[in-house]
Amino acid sequence: MTEDVEPGRTVPKETMGHRAATIVGEPVVEGIGRIAGFVNCYTFQAGDEVFVIDTGYRRGAQPVVRAFRSAGVPLTQVRRVLLTHHHIDHRGGAAYLLEHTGAPISCHADDVAFVDGSDRAPMSILMRLFLRPRSAPVTTALKDGDRVGELSVVHLPGHTPGEVAFYEPRRKILFSGDSVVEHDGRLTLPAPKYAANLELAVHSLDRIRSLEVEVLLPGHGVPVTKGVSGLLADLIRRAPAQFLRGPTR
Numbered sequence: 001m002t003e004d005v006e007p008g009r010t011v012p013k014e015t016m017g018h019r020a021a022t023i024v025g026e027p028v029v030e031g032i033g034r035i036a037g038f039v040n041c042y043t044f045q046a047g048d049e050v051f052v053i054d055t056g057y058r059r060g061a062q063p064v065v066r067a068f069r070s071a072g073v074p075l076t077q078v079r080r081v082l083l084t085h086h087h088i089d090h091r092g093g094a095a096y097l098l099e100h101t102g103a104p105i106s107c108h109a110d111d112v113a114f115v116d117g118s119d120r121a122p123m124s125i126l127m128r129l130f131l132r133p134r135s136a137p138v139t140t141a142l143k144d145g146d147r148v149g150e151l152s153v154v155h156l157p158g159h160t161p162g163e164v165a166f167y168e169p170r171r172k173i174l175f176s177g178d179s180v181v182e183h184d185g186r187l188t189l190p191a192p193k194y195a196a197n198l199e200l201a202v203h204s205l206d207r208i209r210s211l212e213v214e215v216l217l218p219g220h221g222v223p224v225t226k227g228v229s230g231l232l233a234d235l236i237r238r239a240p241a242q243f244l245r246g247p248t249r
């Protein structure tokens with residue numbers, strides 16, 4: 001844990017397991033920073049490289065750009081942009097980051113068409129006018145079990161067809177995207193109206209539970225670093241009634 005590490009500070013070499021690196025964003029654990037906003041974006045140090053996981057909804061990826069600037073790390077250090085899924089709040093800044101870093105964009109194969117613009121995700125006209133979403137070419141279509149540096153891709157369909165989490169087995173860290181999110185100290189699913197297939201989303205929770213997770217870094221809410229398995233079990237217990245049968249029936 002790195003409670004003593006301030007944003008933008010250099011983590012001592014001996015604690016990193018590899019060369020000293022500056023954490024971009026609010027430090028969560030060694031080598032991982034959180035860029036909080038409507039959506040959490042994360043930075044992940046992989047040796048000399050920095051991965052950005054999700055980009056926020058802004059076309060100019062402002063939260064990510066600001067976090068790099070305040071850490072004093074050039075944006076060109078970004079080597080990969082990993083998207084947990086195609087929703088605009090997670091990939092709105094992807095095209096901008098590609099232009100300014102050259103970093104390849106990866107997302108699951110089943111969400112590629114919504115990121116590269118060959119298909120259009122449903123969105124109200126007002127939202128479309130407000131956000132002016134930009135498509136971005138996807139360099140790597142991911143599938144379950146793929147490795148991206150130290151991270152493995154875990155396909156958790158439901159919220160979107162190609163929802164994925166990124167799992168670092170060494171420290172049991174899960175970047176969960178919107179497959180499971182945090183709200184008021186509990187784990188939950190995002191609002192059902194945003195789910196492509198709610199039943200699948202609930203089913204995917206079992207897959208998450210099959211992983212050993214000690215640090216859960218969700219797309220919404222705050223990182224969970226204690227009692228993850230208990231919180232997951234609690235969600236799995238109540239999810240069918242809360243999300244499938246609905247509270248009023």
Ligand SMILES: [Zn+2]
Pocket residue numbers: 085087159178190194
């Ligand atoms: Zn989403």
